[in-house]
Amino acid sequence: TLVAIAPVALFFLASTFVGAMFARSFKELSLVTVTVSVVGTTYSFVPAVFTEVHPIAAISPLSVVVRDITGAGVDPGTLLFSTVPMTVVACVLFGLGAGVYREEDLFTQRAPPAKALDALAAHLSVRRVPVWSALSIPFVLVAELLALAVLFVFPLDLSLPLLVVVIAVVEEFAKSLHVYAGFERARFPRTTRTALVVGVLSGLGFALGEKLLVVVQVVGLPSLDLGRVAFAPAAAGDPLTLVVLLAAPFLLHTVTATLSALGARRSRGWYLVGVWAAVLLHAAYNLTVVTALV
Numbered sequence: 001t002l003v004a005i006a007p008v009a010l011f012f013l014a015s016t017f018v019g020a021m022f023a024r025s026f027k028e029l030s031l032v033t034v035t036v037s038v039v040g041t042t043y044s045f046v047p048a049v050f051t052e053v054h055p056i057a058a059i060s061p062l063s064v065v066v067r068d069i070t071g072a073g074v075d076p077g078t079l080l081f082s083t084v085p086m087t088v089v090a091c092v093l094f095g096l097g098a099g100v101y102r103e104e105d106l107f108t109q110r111a112p113p114a115k116a117l118d119a120l121a122a123h124l125s126v127r128r129v130p131v132w133s134a135l136s137i138p139f140v141l142v143a144e145l146l147a148l149a150v151l152f153v154f155p156l157d158l159s160l161p162l163l164v165v166v167i168a169v170v171e172e173f174a175k176s177l178h179v180y181a182g183f184e185r186a187r188f189p190r191t192t193r194t195a196l197v198v199g200v201l202s203g204l205g206f207a208l209g210e211k212l213l214v215v216v217q218v219v220g221l222p223s224l225d226l227g228r229v230a231f232a233p234a235a236a237g238d239p240l241t242l243v244v245l246l247a248a249p250f251l252l253h254t255v256t257a258t259l260s261a262l263g264a265r266r267s268r269g270w271y272l273v274g275v276w277a278a279v280l281l282h283a284a285y286n287l288t289v290v291t292a293l294v
Contacts, residue, residue: 003079004064007086008044014093015040021097021105021119022112032112043086043142047149058082059145085145088138099123120178121185129179129198130205133257136174137209143170161287168282172275175206175253176260180271183264195265199258207253248285256282 019032048062061082067074074082099122100106100115110118124132147166151159179198182188188198256278263274 004061004068004083007061007083007090008040010090011086011093012036012040014090014097018093018097018119021100022115024109024111028112039146043146043149059149061086085138085141088135089142092135092138095123096120117181117184120181121187124178124182124185124187126188126194126198126201129182129201130208132178133175133202133205134209136178136206140170140174140210164286165279165283168279168286171206171253172256172260172278172282175202175257176264176271176275176278178202179257179261180264180268184268190265192262192265195261196258199261200254202261203252203254203257204250206257207250210249210253252282252285 015036016033019029019036023029023032044060044062047058047060048066058078058081064074064079064082066072096116096119099119105115105118120132144167147163147170151163151166154162179188179202182198183190183195188194259278259281260271260275263270263272263277
């Protein structure tokens, strides 16, 4: 029980710490803390209500508490799936908060989005771009699991395209925000070559980190239609087909991340153009794959 509760406590502590570092006034701090409370409570408590009904409940650490109280027992794989994403998210949030724990941010009236860019760029370099992309995976996993938990109650014809779009939006912003921060805070030179390099590195780092999602296989989420869309692995087949299916995600992530990086190199407006172009390409790819899965 303590192992399951610890990630929830760490998440709330880390989120409020980041909120305190970003907020410029008590009003902003109140808004941040209320938002964190709503999101954290929704993720932790709502899925746990369905612990005895649906495998989607496994996304919540509190489902482990429910199983322990009822005597149902929890296998190690499910325990890891329920606790690791929230724990890693909390650790990364503590790191982001520490990134703005300096005079340039603490004693200025920069808006929270500007401080967020400072936090992302604080420890950023070209070599660390793939590391930051991989570290975004827990945030992506939490967001996608939350979307899955919300959408699974809707008819498949409605929830399927919505989930595809949500996945594309979450992943493209996750693997490009730190790249944009690097250009905006002069961590990278604004050259086309640099944009191509960091775009490819970001895409590769994200694609490698994404392979960690294989842990969802142990809790039965791919048995759901929406679960197959979000987390199913490549289907087995002849060697050539298998190689293509394994290589396709790497190619997709590097191309879309490069589009975002090329836009981020120029300005905020061009970054938004690039990232939304990447979202459209990613969504089109997902829809093509979904046709074969569902």
